[in-house]
Amino acid sequence: MEQAEFRDPRLVSVYDAEYGWSRIDEFFLAVANETPRVRVLDLGCGSGRLALALAAAGHQVTGLDPAAASLAAARAKPNADAVTWVEGTASSLRQGMFDLALMTRHVAQFFVDEDEWATTLRDLHRALVPGARLVFDSRDPRSRAWDRWNPEDSRSIVELPDRTEVDLFTEVTDVDGSVVSFATHYRFDDGTHLTSTAALRFRTEDELRDSLAAAGFSIRAVYGGWERQPIGAAAGELLVVAER
Known part of the structure; x- marks a missing residue:
């Protein structure tokens, strides 16, 4: 989504x-x-x-x-x-x-x-x-933040108020001039895997x-x-x- x-x-x-x-x-x-x-x-x-x-x-x-x-x-x-x-x-x-x-x-x-x-x-x-x-x-844009949007550098574990944990990371899917498209993946404790997509203009x-x-x-x-x-x-x- x-x-x-x-x-x-x-x-x-x-x-x-x-x-x-x-x-x-x-x-x-x-x-x-x-x-x-x-x-x-x-x-x-x-x-x-x-x-x-x-x-x-x-x-x-x-x-x-x-x-x-x-x-x-x-x-x-x-x-x-x-x-x-x-x-x-x-x-x-x-x-x-x-x-x-x-x-x-x-x-x-x-x-x-x-x-x-x-x-x-x-x-x-x-x-x-x-x-x-x-x-x-x-x-x-000179800092090229999107270079750090990869599974290795962006991975983190987020703890929710109910103490469950979510493993997430971001990956760039396209760079078209000043527009960077990316996807963020969320893996929940119960096995659910959700993905969010977006694009940003730099x-x-x-x-x-x-x-x-x-x-x-x-x-x-x-x-x-x-x-x-x-x-x-x-x-x-x-x-x-x-x-x-």
């Missing part, structure tokens, strides 16, 4: 267990906290870890995601009623709804089609008030800047790591802070 880690309830629980709170979340929370009590859009909120932390910090949070299974997991978490959960895409957003929009965990790269990416940026521009920020992460810094400018954004900063290091830092990231 395509992007099954977000759409299959069993794999959503694996994703939740695999990706706990980290410096990635700390970065985005710190960005939000630069302004008290802002209206925040978490686009591609998944199972809601960051959205719930933003709400706990006093922000008015909307978690938007097209995956019903991920949103069901988010709604089942403690204090979930502090967040407005919406199943859908940025096309449903009204004008001037937010002071800050976030796309975390490389959500921006899932917009493989350039027209879809451009449309999403325009939708976000419409949904933000003047002076609002759009902040997101995208892997720097945009350069210049491509990100150009697409944002075309949508009406200006760039405030681009960092190379979660501690706001310069581009080219070992983290291999492009952390973009743009302004409407």
Whole structure:
């Protein structure tokens, strides 16, 4: 199944267990906290870890995601009623709804089609008030992260809340220019083997800047790591802070 880690309830629980709170979340929370009590859009909120932390910090949070299974997991978490959960895409957003929009965990790269990416940026521009920020992460293609997506380097064991273990690994299935396709395999204790497929587009810094400018954004900063290091830092990231 395509992007099954977000759409299959069993794999959503694996994703939740695999990706706990980290410096990635700390970065985005710190960005939000630069302004008290802002209206925040978490686009591609998944199972809601960051959205719930933003709400706990006093922000008015909307978690938007097209995956019903991920949103069901988010709604089942403690204090979930502090967040407005919406199943859908940025096309449903009204004008001037937010002071800050976030796309975390490389959500921006899932917009493989350039027209879809451009449309999403325009939708976000419409949904933000003047002076609002759009902040997101995208892997720097120069770091070639996909070279490490193989059964040897990517294998891990994830323990679920019920103490069962899942053996998983990722393998690249195709590299077509800046688009990398891959499959992640999940083997459960009971013998079940599930596979999730996906593709990501690796945009350069210049491509990100150009697409944002075309949508009406200006760039405030681009960092190379979660501690706001310069581009080219070992983290291999492009952390973009743009302004409407």
